[in-house]
Amino acid sequence: xxxxxxxxxxxxxxxxxxxxxxxxxxxxxxxxxxxxxxxxxxxxxxxxxxxxxxxxxxxxxxxxxxxxxxxxxxxxxxxxxxxxxxxxxxxxxxxxxxxxxxxxxxxxxxxxxxxxxxxxxxxxxxxxxxxxxxxxxxxxxxxxxxxxxxxxxxxxxxxxxxxxxxxxxxxxxxxxxxxxxxxxxxxxxxxxxxxxxxxxxxxxxxxxxxxxxxxxxxxxxxxxxxxxxxxxxxxxxxxxxxxxxxxxxxxxxxxxxxxxxxxxxxxxxxxxxxxxxxxxxxxxxxxxxxxxxxx
Amino acid sequence: xxxxxxxxxxxxxxxxxxxxxxxxxxxxxxxxxxxxxxxxxxxxxxxxxxxxxxxxxxxxxxxxxxxxxxxxxxxxxxxxxxxxxxxxxxxxxxxxxxxxx
Numbered sequence: 001x002x003x004x005x006x007x008x009x010x011x012x013x014x015x016x017x018x019x020x021x022x023x024x025x026x027x028x029x030x031x032x033x034x035x036x037x038x039x040x041x042x043x044x045x046x047x048x049x050x051x052x053x054x055x056x057x058x059x060x061x062x063x064x065x066x067x068x069x070x071x072x073x074x075x076x077x078x079x080x081x082x083x084x085x086x087x088x089x090x091x092x093x094x095x096x097x098x099x100x101x102x103x104x105x106x107x108x109x110x111x112x113x114x115x116x117x118x119x120x121x122x123x124x125x126x127x128x129x130x131x132x133x134x135x136x137x138x139x140x141x142x143x144x145x146x147x148x149x150x151x152x153x154x155x156x157x158x159x160x161x162x163x164x165x166x167x168x169x170x171x172x173x174x175x176x177x178x179x180x181x182x183x184x185x186x187x188x189x190x191x192x193x194x195x196x197x198x199x200x201x202x203x204x205x206x207x208x209x210x211x212x213x214x215x216x217x218x219x220x221x222x223x224x225x226x227x228x229x230x231x232x233x234x235x236x237x238x239x240x241x242x243x244x245x246x247x248x249x250x251x252x253x254x255x256x257x258x259x260x261x262x263x264x265x266x267x268x269x270x271x272x273x274x275x276x277x278x279x280x281x282x283x284x285x286x287x288x289x290x291x292x293x294x295x
Numbered sequence: 296x297x298x299x300x301x302x303x304x305x306x307x308x309x310x311x312x313x314x315x316x317x318x319x320x321x322x323x324x325x326x327x328x329x330x331x332x333x334x335x336x337x338x339x340x341x342x343x344x345x346x347x348x349x350x351x352x353x354x355x356x357x358x359x360x361x362x363x364x365x366x367x368x369x370x371x372x373x374x375x376x377x378x379x380x381x382x383x384x385x386x387x388x389x390x391x392x393x394x395x396x
Contacts, residue, residue, distance in 0.1 A: 052346060089361075159387055257324075
C-alpha cells in the first residue's frame with residue numbers, strides 16, 4: 001500500500017458521520033456495503049479544455065475517474081459534478097465534457113463553477129440545464145436524506161455568492177424538513193470561509209449555514225479548491241473535493257492559487273473523486289485518488 | 296501623442312490600423328499597470344502572462360474578453376471618453392481601470 005494513495009483519512013465522531021479512507025480504490029473498510037444500501041459520488045473541477053503542463057490530458061483523467069466510478073462494487077444512486085466541468089465555457093468544451101460524462105453508468109448532474117459561466121450561463125444551461133432546476137438550484141430526497149444542489153457562481157461581480165432569491169428558496173425548503181433528516185448540500189465554491197484571500201468563500205453563505213443549524217447532521221460538499229479540505233462547524237461538516245484535472249496549492253502555501261505542477265508520476269495521486277454512503281443515518285465519506293494501488 | 300507616434304513608428308499597429316496605445320499584462324493574478332490612460336479611439340491590448348485563465352470584464356458590461364487562457368491576448372478599442380473599471384470574472388478581486396480622455 002502506497003502512502004500516495006491517500007487523499008485524506010479522518011474519522012469523525014458524533015452526529016453519526018464517519019470519514020474513512022480506502023487505499024485501493026475499493027471500499028474495503030471491513031464494513032462491506034450491503035446490497036440495496038444507498039450511495040452517491042461527487043466529482044469536481046474537470047476543466048475540460050485545459051492544456052497546460054500541469055495536466056496535458058484532462059480528458060484522460062476525467063475518463064479515468066469515470067472508469068473508476070463505473071467499477072465501484074456499489075453503483076451510486078447518482079453522480080454530482082460540483083462545477084468547473086470546462087476551463088473556458090466554450091461550446092466544444094461543453095460538448096466534450098457532456099460526451100465524457102455520458103459514459104457514467106449512474107445518472108449524473110452538473111452544477112456550474114465560475115469557469116462554466118464565463119460571459120454568460122447560456123452555454124452551461126444548453127449543455128447541462130435541467131427542467132427540474134429552472135433557476136439552476138434544486139432540492140430532492142434520496143436514500144432517506146435531503147439534498148440541496150446550490151449555485152454560487154451566478155453573481156456578475158462576485159464568485160461565491162448565492163443571492164437573496166436562492167437563499168429564500170433554501171430557507172423555505174429547509175423549513176419543511178425534520179431536524180433528524182440528514183442534510184447534504186452541494187455547491188461549487190466553499191460555503192464557508194475556506195480561504196477568503198483567494199476567493200475561497202461564499203459571501204452570503206452564513207445565511208444558509210444559519211438555516212442548517214437546527215439539523216442533527218449536515219454535510220456540505222464543495223469543489224473549486226482542487227484539494228480535500230475539511231472543516232467542522234457545530235453540526236455542519238464541510239469537505240471540498242479533489243479535482244479530476246490538476247491540484248492547487250494548499251491555502252496560503254503559495255502567493256496565489258492556480259494550477260500546481262507536481263512530478264508527472266504523482267499527478268494521479270492528487271486527483272480523485274469521493275463516494276458517500278449512508279449506513280442508517282450515518283454518512284460515510286470516502287475520498288479516493290486515481291492511483292491504482294499496486295498492493 | 297508622443298507615445299502614440301512612437302508606437303506607430305515602431306510598427307505596433309493593430310489589424311484595424313489603430314495604434315496600440317497601451318498594453319496591460321495579467322501577471323501573478325493582477326492587472327499591470329492597474330490603471331492606464333488613453334485617448335478616445337485608442338486600442339488597449341491585454342496579455343495573459345499567467346499560468347491561469349483570466350478575463351477582462353467591464354463593470355458596466357461594455358466589454359468582455361471572455362475567457363483568456365494562459366498566453367492569450369485580447370484587444371479593445373475605447374471610443375468614448377470616461378473611466379472604465381474592469382475585473383477578472385474568474386478572480387473578481389483582480390481589478391483594473393482604463394481612463395479614456
